Amino acid sequence: MTSVLPADLAALGREAGEAIAAAPDSAALETLRVGLLGRQGRLTGLLRDLGTLPAAERRERGAMLNSLKDELAASIARRREELEGAALDAALAAERLDITLPPRPSPAGLIHPISRTIEEIVALFGAMGFAVVTGPEIEDDWRNFGALNIPEHHPARQDMDTFYLPGHREGRRRVLRTHTSPGQIRTMRNAKPPYRVIVPGRTYRADHDATHSPMFHQCEGLAIDRAITLGHLKGCLIDFLRAFFAKPSLPVRFRASYFPFTEPSMEVDIGWDRRSGEIGAGKDWLEILGSGMVHPRVLANGGVDPREWQGFAFGMGIERITMLKHGITDLRPFFESDLRWLRHYGFSPLQPAILHEGLGA
Numbered sequence: 001m002t003s004v005l006p007a008d009l010a011a012l013g014r015e016a017g018e019a020i021a022a023a024p025d026s027a028a029l030e031t032l033r034v035g036l037l038g039r040q041g042r043l044t045g046l047l048r049d050l051g052t053l054p055a056a057e058r059r060e061r062g063a064m065l066n067s068l069k070d071e072l073a074a075s076i077a078r079r080r081e082e083l084e085g086a087a088l089d090a091a092l093a094a095e096r097l098d099i100t101l102p103p104r105p106s107p108a109g110l111i112h113p114i115s116r117t118i119e120e121i122v123a124l125f126g127a128m129g130f131a132v133v134t135g136p137e138i139e140d141d142w143r144n145f146g147a148l149n150i151p152e153h154h155p156a157r158q159d160m161d162t163f164y165l166p167g168h169r170e171g172r173r174r175v176l177r178t179h180t181s182p183g184q185i186r187t188m189r190n191a192k193p194p195y196r197v198i199v200p201g202r203t204y205r206a207d208h209d210a211t212h213s214p215m216f217h218q219c220e221g222l223a224i225d226r227a228i229t230l231g232h233l234k235g236c237l238i239d240f241l242r243a244f245f246a247k248p249s250l251p252v253r254f255r256a257s258y259f260p261f262t263e264p265s266m267e268v269d270i271g272w273d274r275r276s277g278e279i280g281a282g283k284d285w286l287e288i289l290g291s292g293m294v295h296p297r298v299l300a301n302g303g304v305d306p307r308e309w310q311g312f313a314f315g316m317g318i319e320r321i322t323m324l325k326h327g328i329t330d331l332r333p334f335f336e337s338d339l340r341w342l343r344h345y346g347f348s349p350l351q352p353a354i355l356h357e358g359l360g361a
């Protein structure tokens with residue numbers, strides 16, 4: 001634009017420019033913008049008046065008005081940025097974050113060591129394809145004994161110091177299950193093989209001292225398929241024990257034994273040092289669980305044809321492996337709800353047993 005602005009436009013431009021530069025905040029700036037460029041604005045009014053001018057004048061004045069309008073719009077935008085930047089700086093200075101605040105208190109609840117061990121067992125056997133199943137704590141004597149090939153007057157029924165309950169179910173005596181092995185029978189009678197299951201849960205025997213509680217926990221394992229062998233049993237249990245105790249070269253020994261429901265039967269020992277109590281060190285052996293190939297008669301009692309299917313079972317005491325893993329020497333406080341003991345031996349619920357983090361010792 002070469003032409004010089006007429007006096008009225010030059011005055012308007014100067015006056016508006018000064019007011020924009022002096023606008024104290026966004027609200028004042030917006031009022032100015034509306035007064036100049038809004039529908040009733042001064043500049044808008046001048047543009048509207050163009051229509052009353054002769055064509056020759058209209059072109060030149062129109063061009064001048066439009067460039068003045070652009071100039072003012074640009075200075076308004078610039079001033080708006082300045083004001084917003086200043087407002088942000090002020091907010092940042094005022095809303096300072098105090099990162100020296102102490103952390104929030106940790107959650108009050110902790111995971112009981114028994115629950116923790118069950119979580120770890122579930123994670124480890126879960127990774128080997130075992131599903132978790134449960135059964136009732138009130139069983140009948142057929143599922144707890146008879147179906148497991150423990151005959152009526154067999155000493156095992158007394159060995160186990162069974163709690164009998166009054167009354168019968170389906171003509172059978174009611175008992176508090178003395179082991180989780182009735183879970184084998186329930187699994188087999190419930191569905192066709194193959195199975196890979198573990199059965200963690202509470203069990204009961206009339207026994208009470210520093211190493212026995214009338215209520216305790218076991219975990220059963222059962223794997224049935226067409227060609228499951230003793231090799232699978234050994235592989236699964238060795239892998240489990242080494243991972244659970246976080247000792248990759250933990251010595252594991254399989255020792256011939258007897259259970260009415262497995263044939264052959266084996267007790268499983270791990271290496272430890274009797275004097276120091278250290279797992280995986282020294283020359284001593286510690287019995288840790290019972291296992292074997294499921295007896296053909298037990299398969300038949302479960303409705304599974306022993307000519308077609310075979311497999312292994314095992315049962316372990318949860319308190320025992322928990323005490324060994326964490327160096328706990330007395331069984332009784334497990335069930336006394338002493339908060340000091342629980343705080344000492346409990347586990348954070350924020351660190352669950354997840355295999356990719358390793359279970360740790």
Ligand code: PHE
Binds near residue numbers: 179180181262292316
């Ligand atoms: N039920 C047995 C016990 O309580 C353990 C066991 C389970 C042994 C499965 C062999 C197979 O001692």
